[in-house]
Amino acid sequence: MARAGSAVPEEPAPPRRRRKQHSRRQEVLDTAARMFFERGYEATTTQDIGAALGLLKGSVYYYISSKQDLLFELIQQYHEDTRSYFAEILESDGSAVDKLRELITVDTAHTARNLERSTLFYLEWRSLPLERQAVIIEERAQHEHAVQKWIVEAQAAGRIRPEVDPKIASFAIFGMVNSVYRWFTPGGRKSAEEIGEDFADLVLGGLLVPGA
Amino acid sequence: MARAGSAVPEEPAPPRRRRKQHSRRQEVLDTAARMFFERGYEATTTQDIGAALGLLKGSVYYYISSKQDLLFELIQQYHEDTRSYFAEILESDGSAVDKLRELITVDTAHTARNLERSTLFYLEWRSLPLERQAVIIEERAQHEHAVQKWIVEAQAAGRIRPEVDPKIASFAIFGMVNSVYRWFTPGGRKSAEEIGEDFADLVLGGLLVPGA
Missing domain, CATH: 1.10.357.10 (Tetracycline Repressor, domain 2)
Structure with a gap:
């Protein structure tokens, strides 16, 4: 996802790290899907999703540019x-x-x-x-x-x-x-x-x- | 509607006034339906509906208890x-x-x-x-x-x-x-x-x- 990746360094990551990023991205998406489904889109905040993923407050926006x-x-x-x-x-x-x-x-x-x-x-x-x-x-x-x-x-x-x-x-x-x-x-x-x-x-x- | 009527005096209104209240109520509902349809329910406020009906700010809650x-x-x-x-x-x-x-x-x-x-x-x-x-x-x-x-x-x-x-x-x-x-x-x-x-x-x- 182009926008979400804008905070990622521009150098190509080594394959292993890239794979990890990919699966982390999928985890973010799956968690968001589950929370939107259970609570509704309006009622779920970016911070809620970050918390469910165990992300520190400061790193949420590294993974999630916007809801x-x-x-x-x-x-x-x-x-x-x-x-x-x-x-x-x-x-x-x-x-x-x-x-x-x-x-x-x-x-x-x-x-x-x-x-x-x-x-x-x-x-x-x-x-x-x-x-x-x-x-x-x-x-x-x-x-x-x-x-x-x-x-x-x-x-x-x-x-x-x-x-x-x-x-x-x-x-x-x-x-x-x-x-x-x-x-x-x-x-x-x-x-x-x-x-x-x-x-x-x-x-x-x-x-x-x-x-x- | 029970709740919406709670601000109305308890004495039965004379028939003519009641009829007027009834059609006014229908007008409120029709306006709300149109605005919810055009802008969405979330995006429409009680005050918006009042304004579209030409209600003074103070009298909106006489007609509308809540969205x-x-x-x-x-x-x-x-x-x-x-x-x-x-x-x-x-x-x-x-x-x-x-x-x-x-x-x-x-x-x-x-x-x-x-x-x-x-x-x-x-x-x-x-x-x-x-x-x-x-x-x-x-x-x-x-x-x-x-x-x-x-x-x-x-x-x-x-x-x-x-x-x-x-x-x-x-x-x-x-x-x-x-x-x-x-x-x-x-x-x-x-x-x-x-x-x-x-x-x-x-x-x-x-x-x-x-x-x-």
Whole structure:
């Protein structure tokens, strides 16, 4: 993270030290994620995070430039995974319906598996400054467009009902997928992946027995 | 609202004055809803709301006991509508599938039509104290149970696919319905009611052409 690193000496550190810095950074981020998740972003201070990490008061700002940078970095980490599986699905050989099924399954499972970061993302992304929000909005729009394109393709191929409104359907799908952070319990009756598959079946097949 | 009224004299006001107080109260609530929606709950102060209403500094607390009371009252107003159409659907004569369709349609349209209050509800309900959150959680749970019961009934009647998990499906439905506040634009291509119907069709029929 560029800004957070600005207090670090410019000479390249020896590999070992660099690795240590990297894992220390990850520890800072994991602790921040846990505390934001448990207490809320507003209620957690930089000093609280420092104290939980056992940092001396004077060295907190060596690791943490600002609470908002931590929030942004956590949301970025969360989004980087999304970006990578989204790109994989886009490039895959399957039909539009296959891609749709894969995206719903993987996106749901990812949201559920990363509960601290996904909750932070959905509840707190408006706490980011507008230019950082814009990056996220742009990426989300790309995903929505891809889903809409797949629906249109599958309609042309006679696989998806012609009366489905691709735009409304894409919003409905993401609304459903994203909401899993509200109720998912790790270690519960169904795994993140099983819920992802249930969601994909629901979106594609609906509730009703056809013709009944 | 009990607390907000504590500064009001105990003698019953003459009907005319009471009516005036009532509409003034509604004006306070509408202004608060608009300001919370536009600026966010955290960023809006009681004094801001007073100023927007043209209240003198000294009389703000006659109308507004606390920002949190306003939030609670707005969320309560929003929930009162929900409570009333939910009760109507519960008592109606239709089949479980009819009830499900009606709830999805009406709940989506209600969320979209009351954008200021629904946004406030979904983004800020955690700002309420725990005992007030508990009232809302309890009501939400009742709605989820009703939906689960309808799904089980419709499965027994052979109308809903036996492999549907009623609990996961109910969460998926509310996740979808509730998310409409994120993107609905009043005066857009489709009305709140049309989106409600699209959502109900999606949940019940799914995307795919059966058997294709």
